[in-house]
Amino acid sequence: MSRGKPYCLRKKVFLVASGWPFKILAMRTSWPMRRPLVPVALAGLMGTVMGLGWGQTPWIWLGLAVLGAVVSWWGPKKWRTPAIWFFVLGVFAIYAGARAYAPPRDSLRARAGKEGGSVRIEGWIAELPTERVWENGEKAMEAELEATSLMGESGWERTSGRVLLRVNPAPEKMPPVGEVVRVEGYLTLPERPKNPGEFDRVRHLESRGLDYVFKVRAENLESGGEKEGVWLAKTAAGLRAHMLEATSLGLEKDPEASGLIAAMLFGYRDGVGEELRESFRATGTLHLFAVSGQNLAVVAGLLLWILALTGAVKWRWAWMTLPAVFLFCLATGMEASAARAFVMTGVLYLGWILGRPMDPANWLGSALLALLIWDPRQVGDTGFQLSFLVVAGLMVFAGPIQARLVGWGLPDRWIPVRLITPWRRAVQGLWTAGATLVAASIAAWVGSLLPGILLFHQVTPVALTANVVAAPMAGAVTVLAAVSSVMAPFFSTGAIGVNWLNARLVHLLAGVLGWMATWPGGHFAVADPSVWLDRGPAVEIVAVEGAAPTMVRGEGGKWLMDPGSKVTWANSVRPFLNYWGVNRLDGVILTAGVARRSGCAQDLMDCQT
16 A cells, blocks of 8 residues: 555445445546446437437437447447447447337327326226325325226227326225226326426326326226235335334324334335425435335345244345245335346446455445336436435445544554554544544435435535434434334334334434534525526516416615415425525515415415524
């Protein structure tokens, strides 16, 4: 080792957000040869984006793929590797365009088109139904429906596709996963965002593989027995229901705690109130509600520990736990972050079996390729983008930052190891652990900075501190929740005790993050780049139902008239203000004291103070 480097920098870095340890290794070969899957995955990503944007002209991408194939086979040697990348780009562009613009002839998308319409469908419930409560107090049921038949001119005809079934009002008895239903209603898509900064629900549905929203009245929902051959979906739904029940044992009077525990274990966010979500959002810790490598690390670690009790060699038999890890991912809904973490886990296990550990960047590249092949429309999902960018930030920045921080806490390198006192070694161990957490927090924050500005129009400097505190606490919550889920069927009293301890922990976490959310300058809005040069006076009206929130800006400052209801504030007005980079208003005008026009006044006041 060179003289200028500390003698013990070869440490493992535990990346909290990804859940797996990586070694800090020096690069000895050229970058593309060291990480061959990375440029291939990036080429596939570029091809997917181009195919989704310009997939209706496949001849361009076909020509690019053919040209890349020819050059990679017969071209000059120095051109062959870039030619392979262009070949991959063309192939993924064709594939993404076909998936987006050329659905199968008998599918719902091909038959109903972009407008949808009134239809009668037979299918089976593919996800656990949830109950939604609207602003007017009405309740509706939402569930994913896998369509199998469609009523046509000649009777029931075969079809395919998945829709978001919305039954209003909610039926008294929720249909279980795997139940066949016949429903008559209206296929439609949510409206595209009317206002700048609003959430794009159409893109969100597409990224989840859902073709339409299917609106149905409760009286038009008919049960038709159980679907055969969907045992995997039933098992995953059963596991999800079990985790939801197990983590709420003894917490019936504390729904806030049980909701937070379920959200951190398997991403079930329905039990988390809007006020709590705002605290996590303002501190940049909302990612704790997304299933990622940390959750899979807990599940896989628990399974490996059980495997070790049998005397099996973990690195040789670790693959036996993969089906259980996959089932857990299915139970969480298999969001992009969970799918990425599962593929990376599988690659890690494969490396163990073959005795050839893979570079972490190749893990990420393999996960990206797998998800692009599975469904290229996921590229538009915010969770997909954040998951890969944050993990990429961890891989690129965490190692160097951790090495620098650890170096500051090392004893003089000329002191022999035998002369270092035990207390100094203990302090060094604590310093290394703290440096690792800080490095992971900084790296994850850097990875999320660009999407935070472009997608959410917000920067959260407080996240640098909040994640150092929240990440280990969330890891402990996840471990305790997993233990409770395993313990509940055999020892319910013990599970209740674990849940009680976990409830105290999540209340502490929520309190700390709620306090950090009030720090001055902890989070602030950043205007969208498209309006950075738009500084002139203007009157902007937010298009919402039941009100007309209006922002007037000029030399006298920025004023907001009639901010709207609480729902309007959360869904439209606040994203609109963030889009324009408004952190503080010079005044608010209320023209009517009705809920639809001024119901969010308190929320607006809390945001301004």
